[in-house]
Amino acid sequence: MSILVQKFGGTSVADSRKILAAARRAIRAFKEGRQVVVVVSAMGEQTDRLIELAEEISEFPPAREMDMLLSTGEQVTVALMAMAIHALGHEAISLTGAQIGIVTDSTYTKARIRSVSTARIRQALAEGNIVIAAGFQGIDEAGNITTLGRGGSDTTAVALAAVLGAEMCEIYTDVDGVYTTDPRIVPDARPLRQISYDEMLELATAGAGVMHNRSIEFAKKFHVPIHVRSSFSDAPGTLISHWPESAEAPVCGAAVIKDEARLAVLGLPDDPMSASKVLAQVAAKNISLDMIVRNETGDGRCDLSFTIFRDDLREALQAVRQTVEELSAEGCTYDENVSKVSVVGLGMATRPGVALRMFQALAEKKIDVHMISTSEIKISAVVPKKSAQEALRTVHEAFALNVAPAGDGQVQPDDFRKPLSNSNVDLLLKRMERMEDLLIESVDLDRSQAQITFHELPDEPGLTVKVFEELAAADVVVDMIVQSVGRENRLDIAVTVPRDALPRALAAARKLTDTLAAPPPRYRAEAAKISLSGVGMKSHAGVAARMFQALAQAGIKAELVSTSEVQLSVVVDDQRGLEALEVLKREFADAMC
DSSP: OOEEEEEEOGGGGSSHHHHHHHHHHHHHHHHTTOEEEEEEOOSTTHHHHHHHHHHHHOSSOOHHHHHHHHHHHHHHHHHHHHHHHHHTTOOEEEEOHHHHTEEEOSOTTSOOEEEEOOHHHHHHHHTTOEEEEEOSEEEETTSOEEEOOTTHHHHHHHHHHHHHTOSEEEEEESSSSOBSSOTTTOTTOOBOSEEEHHHHHHHHHHTOOSSOHHHHHHHHHHTOOEEEEETTSOOOOEEEESSOSOSSOSOOEEEEEEEEEEEEEEEEESSHHHHHHHHHHHHTTTOOOOOEEEEEOSSSEEEEEEEEEGGGHHHHHHHHHHHHHHHTOOEEEEEEEEEEEEEEOGGGGTOTTHHHHHHHHHHHTTOOOOEEEEOSSEEEEEEEGGGHHHHHHHHHHHTTTTSOOSSOOOOOGGGTSOOOOHHHHHHHHHHHTTTTSOEEEEEEEEEEEEEEEEEEEEOOTTHHHHHHHHHHHTTOOOOOEEEEEOGGGEEEEEEEEEGGGHHHHHHHHHHHHHHHTOOOOEEEEEEEEEEEEEEOTTTSTTHHHHHHHHHHHTTOOOOEEEEOSSEEEEEEEGGGHHHHHHHHHHHTGGGBO
């Protein structure tokens, strides 16, 4: 008998009427011949009320006691849901995270799952019960109650689906699927029929709020198909699996993070260790770095810029200022009024011109772009916060995301789980021993690239477009793109291009810098690109810092950096490419499986 996991969020169980409606959905699935596990969140705004109550008691409540308090919200819901199913004539049993056997680390308020026992759930299912599991919570090895942080109930549901080998994990919420972007900002956003794990991971970390990235990490690691559906209708919803909605469309969605901050460390010594020390100090405070840009200033110094969530700015500044003193750097600057807009799609990996189209659209609306970072399936731009919503609407329109791709293309649920060979089953079992650990699937070396750097370009709307138009006119396909605002409001833009296209690219670059009266472009005829691919590249704070530090200890300087949820890439001197590859394989050997 197959197992189905259903998760109901807070809005879906906000009152007794909604709890009964959710109970009926679970019973319907049970009567169709499935064993059913229901994961629930706290009712409505119950968690917020508990937080407010704690703050009335103490300005700085202990994290352990906050977890003890917040876990009670889900305990109320599981009991009421079990009562509802009993009232409707079926058997149910409610279980807390501790009773299930969800073991976490001891990081209170944002714990990570270490392991999940299935014995008690399987026994309850075998006895004919619908199992009601409390989301968002677990227990550490010392017996303390822990909570999983933002999106924790989603994470619980997908983790249970993984360890139980469930056919599907249904996520019921107050929207009818994953949209191409936030419909509250862009009215003509549409629900996607389906989306791939990698696309959903990138959108989740780029600001899309329907699913939390940690739950998608579980789904990708353990091949769990997810069906995002509305609690209040029978709309088809969105299927999240290995396959995108369209293999042809270059972009599937757009997202914005409104509250970001951009921090720059100025005048660092231009050596391999300096940037590593800065990033390590920030990572030590468990702050996730987003876009990372390193600029050479030409005088034996370099500037390092990166973005973080604005809420982390105060702690990040403390870490950075300490490092500035240690390294005798010039100082640091920051801007807390920036946002990040991103477009995501598997199709952009094989469709040139996506970046040009995005930046042309932003330039036509005269939206300033402060920083740019790209990966194989994501392009992100930092813009002024006041322009964030307009930027999102602009890129959504530029890629006609309101129009569904031609053809159905939707795989059926029976096709969702990829067939598992014995070796794949063994691999999954190994991964389950480290449920939420960082997972590196591959470390790859690309020696086909050359690097061109434009520096001290005038910071004006449309300048980035001019760069890409010149390169496109020369029939040059650009791979990595990194842009930051340098000193005195001048732009630095670095790109990698195929080595055989370097002469054409340089001719186009020099033509542009001559026109702009800017310094001639710098270039590296042979550059090596090293990429880490896997799961948790950004949700695990410190991955970039580890990468920089390992290379720096070997005396290898990272020239360009590209960050995303599924890939982290750096460009190094080609002569040290093979050495850099081996260094990173050794550094991340513990995370490879």
